[in-house]
Amino acid sequence: MNKVASVSTSVIHETDYIAYLINHAVENQFSVAVWRLPNDSRKHLIISRSPQLLKRNAALEELAQGFIFAPFDRNSDSVYLPADYKFTFTDGALRAPEEPIETTSYTWLEEQLRTVASFKTAKFYTVKKTETSAAAASYTELVMHGVQQIEKGTFEKVVPSRTKMIDLPLGFDIVQSFQNLCDAYPNALISFVSSPETGSWLGATPEVLVSVEDKAIFRTVALAGTQPYNTGVNLRSVAWTQKEIEEQALVERYVISCFKKIRVREYDEHGPKTVVAGNLMHLKSDFTVDMKAINFPQLGSVMLQLLHPTSAVCGMPLEPALEFLQKNEGYNRQFYAGFLGPVHVNNNINIFVNLRCTQLLDSKAILYAGAGVTIDSIPENEWNETEIKFNTLLNVISKA
Numbered sequence: 001m002n003k004v005a006s007v008s009t010s011v012i013h014e015t016d017y018i019a020y021l022i023n024h025a026v027e028n029q030f031s032v033a034v035w036r037l038p039n040d041s042r043k044h045l046i047i048s049r050s051p052q053l054l055k056r057n058a059a060l061e062e063l064a065q066g067f068i069f070a071p072f073d074r075n076s077d078s079v080y081l082p083a084d085y086k087f088t089f090t091d092g093a094l095r096a097p098e099e100p101i102e103t104t105s106y107t108w109l110e111e112q113l114r115t116v117a118s119f120k121t122a123k124f125y126t127v128k129k130t131e132t133s134a135a136a137a138s139y140t141e142l143v144m145h146g147v148q149q150i151e152k153g154t155f156e157k158v159v160p161s162r163t164k165m166i167d168l169p170l171g172f173d174i175v176q177s178f179q180n181l182c183d184a185y186p187n188a189l190i191s192f193v194s195s196p197e198t199g200s201w202l203g204a205t206p207e208v209l210v211s212v213e214d215k216a217i218f219r220t221v222a223l224a225g226t227q228p229y230n231t232g233v234n235l236r237s238v239a240w241t242q243k244e245i246e247e248q249a250l251v252e253r254y255v256i257s258c259f260k261k262i263r264v265r266e267y268d269e270h271g272p273k274t275v276v277a278g279n280l281m282h283l284k285s286d287f288t289v290d291m292k293a294i295n296f297p298q299l300g301s302v303m304l305q306l307l308h309p310t311s312a313v314c315g316m317p318l319e320p321a322l323e324f325l326q327k328n329e330g331y332n333r334q335f336y337a338g339f340l341g342p343v344h345v346n347n348n349i350n351i352f353v354n355l356r357c358t359q360l361l362d363s364k365a366i367l368y369a370g371a372g373v374t375i376d377s378i379p380e381n382e383w384n385e386t387e388i389k390f391n392t393l394l395n396v397i398s399k400a
């Protein structure tokens with residue numbers, strides 16, 4: 001039996017491999033990203049020896065295979081994890097290599113595992129200093145303040161956010177939590193990113209920001225409006241209020257305004273439709289562009305730069321809403337409502353908005369959530385909306 005076959009036929013479970021690889025990264029000051037795309041059974045893990053800092057106008061199309069992790073603040077650099085090692089898992093096991101980087105990774109791992117007697121729980125990076133939002137009461141005040149500015153005509157929509165600090169359960173296991181999120185939310189991007197630069201972030205986001213398939217098909221969405229989802233509800237008969245319909249229509253208009261800036265008229269738009277995102281439902285419109293037909297190979301990079309931060313996480317118009325948040329939100333969002341995802345993995349770019357996420361600390365975690373505020377917002381309802389958004393992760397992490 002050759003080396004590759006001996007690993008692929010072993011009985012080691014993917015959770016042990018993933019824990020081993022995360023520990024290897026952390027012990028060597030490397031960075032690691034683990035993810036599972038929506039409606040996909042494969043899990044991927046990359047280790048990056050030296051992450052790069054990328055400027056806002058970096059061309060994604062020119063990057064080597066890797067994982068991008070960008071903060072909310074578009075003037076701060078993104079962290080790019082070029083893959084030095086890459087692994088794919090299916091059906092609970094490590095998949096046989098399908099490309100050169102996986103072959104070298106496989107061979108390296110097999111070598112490493114010769115001296116491993118048992119697998120340990122994964123450790124992860126934590127940052128020394130971080131920021132959280134003020135007390136809950138001030139969130140309803142922030143929403144009220146936002147509504148006042150809308151009444152004055154400063155902007156039409158703003159998305160104030162807040163944090164919730166929780167204690168991690170005793171014996172918290174990051175790999176188990178990742179697996180639990182994968183099981184609970186099949187149509188979300190499940191991700192775990194850990195690096196000395198960023199600390200550790202775990203998330204289950206429903207929102208595509210930019211995806212490019214085979215350098216040919218560009219996709220983005222306009223997602224907004226939130227209601228709790230109860231299993232069995234018929235999505236076709238879900239009713240939305242005028243406030244939610246307008247809130248989502250604003251995001252749609254924002255996406256279209258980005259296409260207009262670059263004179264792209266040939267986009268297909270479908271929706272809005274009710275979609276399920278874990279414990280919640282949203283209204284979603286899909287946008288698709290045939291990049292070959294319009295001869296626009298950089299559409300992914302160009303739209304990423306124009307879209308972020310969208311009106312789903314910031315507001316409309318962007319500049320005054322952003323200024324309001326910077327002045328009044330009272331904390332640094334860091335990577336919440338930034339973007340993240342694999343670049344050039346299996347010939348695709350799959351970048352999502354970093355929502356329903358948590359930053360992990362030593363024995364605590366910070367959850368992040370925001371809610372779209374329009375002229376019809378009722379502060380208590382927006383507060384409740386952030387509570388149910390926290391539950392996407394809380395329901396899973398607290399059981400880990």
Ligand SMILES: C=C(O[C@@H]1C=C(C(=O)O)C=C[C@H]1O)C(=O)O
Pocket residue numbers: 159161207223224225226282312313355356368369370371372373389
């Ligand atoms: C801002 C968040 O979510 C965004 C805001 C939504 C809304 O205001 O209804 C819905 C989906 C997301 O686009 C979040 O989850 O923190």
